[in-house]
Amino acid sequence: MDVSILIVNYNTCRLTMDCLRSVYDSETKFSYEIILIDNNSHDGSVEAISREFPNVTLIANEENTGFARANNQGMEIASGRFVLLLNSDTVVRKDTLETMITFMDSRPDVGASGCKIILPDGSLDKACKRGFPTPSASFYYAFGFSKLFPNNPRFNGYQLGYLDPDKNYPVDCLVGAFMLLRRETIEHVGGLDEEFFMYGEDLDWCYRIKEAGWKIYYYSKTSIIHLKGGSARRRPFKIVYEFHRAMILFHRKHYRQQYNSMINGMVYAGVGLKFVLSLVRNAMISPRKVPLPAQSLSASGDAGTRTESKAEVRL
Secondary structure, three states: OOEEEEEEEOOOHHHHHHHHHHHHOOOOOOOEEEEEEEOOOOOOHHHHHHHHOOOOEEEEOOOOOOHHHHHHHHHHHOOOOEEEEEOOOEEEOOOHHHHHHHHHHHOOOEEEEEEEEEOOOOOEOHHHOEOOOOHHHHHHHHOOHHHHOOOOOOOOOOOOOOOOOOOOEEOOEOOOOEEEEEHHHHHHHOOOOOOOOOOOHHHHHHHHHHHOOOEEEEEEEEEEEEOOEOOOOOOOHHHHHHHHHHHHHHHHHHOHHHOOHHHHHHHHHHHHHHHHHHHHHHHOOOOOOOOOOHHHHOOOOOOOOOOOEHHHHHO
């Protein structure tokens, strides 16, 4: 088996089925298997997916184990020489698997790679190529310096906005929505850290991969669409909480020992302030459904409005 494709589903039945259709529409000489991990959905996902896609290996959890744990479950039974983490709210191009696996075969020094990721409005999902969120990079990003000086590497250390998205180059971090890993890399560094429930696990994994001596590459020769759900804009408290908790976990795990107590205190205080402001801002938003533009779903052939939220994709 060339690649094992892992998809985590949580109450995103329609999005997940579109994602699966796009994978099966792939034009590739490489063999693949799809392992879908359902985190105790209550929208009929298990029944619908089992019925329409009988060849998918389906793990039906009896509780919501989180994004990291669910993917680790898939890795435990994966047989591919590569493992692909793929979000359920994505649509892959016909050439995506062929292009990315061919690239990985040509670069045995690369432990993980990601492709260009496009949002429904046609813009780049900036999370697909990132630097590590060091205290300085996070500060410049949080306080808008990266937008004021978009072409300055010093102020764009996190989102790497100064790098051409149409070029190929090594980066620090990819995003868990599409991350292709070599089996040897996973055996070397281990799976995802399950202390991260649904955010930050991809950053942590990339940090450990680079620390182990593997290269991480952004490869722009192909792309996927990242729908991010057609969502109610107000986010549940757990989403806001887990997002900020992941920041603390990452800093505590990888940077706390590198900085003095004053810097660490400033980081924790900054995350805490951002958490409070996010809760206030979130409370002021009226929940509403936002339809996705029809053209954004052209790869799957379904122009219907999506009602699943991006938050649910990982919860």
